[in-house]
Amino acid sequence: MNNQQSGFDLTLVQSLLIQGIDIGLVFALAYLVLVIVGERRTLWMVRGFIILMLAAAVSNWAGLRLLHVALNSLVTGSAVAMAVILQSEFRRFLEQLGRGEFRQLFGRDRRPNPEPDSVIDEIVDAVKELSQNRTGALLIIETDSPIDDRDFSVPGLKLNAEVSKELLQTIFQPQTLLHDGAVLIRGSRIVSAGVILPLSDRSASRQLGTRHRAAMGITERVQACLCVVVSEETGSISLAQMGMLNRPLTSSKLKELLEAKLFPSEGERVVAPIPIGNLGRQIGLKGVTLLKRILRR
Numbered sequence: 001m002n003n004q005q006s007g008f009d010l011t012l013v014q015s016l017l018i019q020g021i022d023i024g025l026v027f028a029l030a031y032l033v034l035v036i037v038g039e040r041r042t043l044w045m046v047r048g049f050i051i052l053m054l055a056a057a058v059s060n061w062a063g064l065r066l067l068h069v070a071l072n073s074l075v076t077g078s079a080v081a082m083a084v085i086l087q088s089e090f091r092r093f094l095e096q097l098g099r100g101e102f103r104q105l106f107g108r109d110r111r112p113n114p115e116p117d118s119v120i121d122e123i124v125d126a127v128k129e130l131s132q133n134r135t136g137a138l139l140i141i142e143t144d145s146p147i148d149d150r151d152f153s154v155p156g157l158k159l160n161a162e163v164s165k166e167l168l169q170t171i172f173q174p175q176t177l178l179h180d181g182a183v184l185i186r187g188s189r190i191v192s193a194g195v196i197l198p199l200s201d202r203s204a205s206r207q208l209g210t211r212h213r214a215a216m217g218i219t220e221r222v223q224a225c226l227c228v229v230v231s232e233e234t235g236s237i238s239l240a241q242m243g244m245l246n247r248p249l250t251s252s253k254l255k256e257l258l259e260a261k262l263f264p265s266e267g268e269r270v271v272a273p274i275p276i277g278n279l280g281r282q283i284g285l286k287g288v289t290l291l292k293r294i295l296r297r
Contacts, residue, residue: 026053045082046082048078049075049078049079049082052071052074052075052078053075055071056068056071056072056074056075059071119163119187119188120255120258120259120262120263121255122163122164122165122168123139123141123163123168123185123228123258124251124254124255124258125165125251126165126168126169127139127168127228127230127237127251127254128251129165129169130168130169130172130230130235131230131235131236131237131251132235133235134231134232134233134234134235135169135172135173135174135230135232136172136179136209136211136230136231136232137168137172137183137211137228137229137230138181138182138183138197138211138214138215138227138228138229138230139168139182139183139185139227139228139229140182140183140184140185140195140197140218140225140226140227141185141225141226141227141228141258141262142184142185142186142187142224142225143224143225143226143261143262144224145224146186147184147222147224147225151198151218151221151222152195152196152197152198152218153196153197153198154181154194154195154196155192155195156178156181156182156184156192156193156194156195156196157178157192157193157194158191158192159190159191159192159193160189160190160191161189161190162188162189162190163185163188163189163190167190168183168190171183171193172230177194178193178194180194181193181194181195181196182194182195182196182197182214182218182227183195196214197214197215197217197218198214198217198218198221199213199214199217200213200214200216200217200220200243201217202216202220202243208245209231209232209233211229211230211231211232212229212231212238212240212245214227215227215228215229215238215240215245216240216243216244216245217243218240219240219241219242219243219244220242220243223242226239226240226241226258226261226262227239227240227241228240228254229245229247236248236249237249237250237251237254239254239257239258241261
């Protein structure tokens with residue numbers, strides 16, 4: 001009898017240990033997804049997906065077969081939808097996984113982040129000078145997730161240079177080969193120059209030239225970006241978002257709009273996931289507590 005009871009206890013401990021490892025791996029995967037995403041509105045979608053997975057696991061554990069089938073179908077459909085919505089993030093994840101960059105998957109970029117005001121000041125100062133000299137310019141500024149090169153007609157020349165007023169002014173000088181295209185800005189870096197954008201099919205005023213139609217076209221196709229346009233004919237400044245043009249703008253008004261769009265208030269900023277060490281300790285403590293309760297019963 002004692003041998004049977006001890007064998008039963010050993011089987012129960014092994015089962016609980018396997019379930020604990022399974023739950024720990026799921027939480028680690030969820031943390032990895034949260035690190036990859038990093039954008040606040042998308043984080044809520046990921047959290048909803050995690051809740052669906054937990055509900056499907058609970059329904060399976062409780063023996064609710066019909067509910068489990070329904071929830072499992074929702075989890076599968078949600079996973080496919082997220083793969084489509086977050087295709088650029090998942091592509092970057094697969095590239096890092098294929099290169100064996102496991103440390104980069106859980107770690108952040110160790111390069112110091114520039115001050116938000118300094119980046120905006122460089123952009124606004126360059127636009128102000130270009131406007132006064134009536135030099136045409138077109139700047140694409142990413143807001144949330146990276147833009148796929150397939151959204152451009154021509155991706156342009158890769159630069160990967162620090163944003164500076166002097167470099168932006170130099171690129172858009174009529175004597176350069178890149179002045180007719182757009183500049184793509186990601187964070188504090190000028191990713192590429194000479195980017196050719198798709199034109200908007202919407203009817204626009206005759207006062208608007210090709211740069212304005214290109215700004216409307218890319219912001220219609222990609223919502224996670226802003227476009228700053230400097231007219232070559234009048235020197236007026238415009239800001240495009242979601243296919244709509246805000247014009248004419250002063251340099252101070254442009255700075256105010258960029259600060260509101262790129263660096264929102266504290267309540268709207270991204271909430272970073274907790275460190276992986278703290279997450280592991282919390283999972284371990286909760287797992288031990290749950291195991292004690294089960295053994296007591």
